[in-house]
């Protein structure tokens with residue numbers, strides 16, 4: 001066998017397939033709508049190389065057209081199952097017959113390939129990466145050999161040439177190996193990126209746990225003290241009552257710290273709803289208070305009313321990350337000011353710290369994943385914040401002077417009239433129900 005078989009036509013065919021695959025991933029990754037219509041997009045992206053491979057084939061002999069269209073058919077059917085495979089089959093056969101005319105062998109061969117691959121697809125998608133690679137290569141070899149026999153059996157003039165063996169039996173399994181590898185690699189990368197938000201949350205949760213356990217220990221120590229006092233025999237009823245009140249108050253404090261924390265640590269629900277700025281930010285401030293106290297940061301706030309629309313969990317996480325950064329920028333204490341206001345149809349929130357400030361590079365790279373100036377930083381907090389603000393159609397501006405402080409300004413579109421009416425209604429309902 002000769003290397004003349006690898007010529008620019010083969011490379012062209014491979015190029016169509018790779019470009020279409022990359023196009024699929026770029027679109028799924030960047031266009032929200034396509035996430036729901038993955039299979040439709042896969043069908044569209046795989047039908048392009050099918051048509052291109054056929055239109056610009058490797059070469060045509062009297063018995064068959066040599067091209068690599070079977071690769072996108074395999075990929076589409078394996079990953080998308082029979083619906084994708086069926087559409088691809090129809091597109092492939094129609095364009096094959098439109099370009100080169102009707103051919104019985106082609107029809108039978110591709111129906112065999114489609115049925116076998118579609119039947120295998122369910123099991124294939126449950127495999128791990130290694131088994132996917134092995135099984136797709138084996139499936140391709142088996143089907144290519146089997147369909148060659150079918151073609152030989154159907155036609156007396158069909159001959160298996162050296163070129164046929166190379167293009168239809170040797171090359172496809174090798175290409176399938178690389179294509180499945182590329183698909184798995186890109187899918188993994190996308191999956192991991194989608195988990196980053198959760199990962200960052202786990203980081204924050206574990207860091208908060210330390211400051212919160214500290215904060216819960218204080219009231220418990222106080223309670224222990226009063227319990228000891230209660231044990232003394234000659235207490236007046238009045239004293240007893242006062243001690244018990246102290247105990248109740250401290251226990252209540254501890255309880256509210258824990259429930260705030262648990263509310264935050266709960267997994268996120270993907271729901272978009274109107275959020276009352278004042279209430280949500282107050283909530284975050286309460287959660288962050290223990291951490292602020294540990295680094296002698298005093299928090300002052302001036303929260304105006306305003307409603308925005310977004311996901312409660314992401315919103316909290318976003319402000320938590322920003323406030324946490326501000327606190328971390330003041331390791332030796334300082335002042336943290338949080339101000340929110342409603343202006344026309346915009347809600348602005350300002351987070352002002354008197355910390356170390358940010359350099360030009362830090363400002364430019366804010367929001368970039370894994371960029372951190374801290375030894376124990378993740379460099380993900382700002383990314384999650386920026387992404388959240390973006391999805392809420394808002395913007396985030398940074399003003400910072402080194403060693404003086406940083407002001408982060410978040411502007412979000414206000415969610416006005418309709419909601420207020422709904423809210424009033426639901427309040428009325430609540431009032432009448434109870």
Ligand code: ADP
Nearest residue numbers: 325326329357372373377378379380381382406
């Ligand atoms: P991390 O906090 O884990 O380092 P982030 O993505 O939250 O990661 O922040 C990225 C970087 O941006 C930080 O390492 C820090 O250098 C800078 N930064 C963010 N907020 C502030 C702030 N308020 N003051 C100073 N630097 C900040």
Ligand code: MG
Nearest residue numbers: 321325381382
């Ligand atoms: Mg951070």
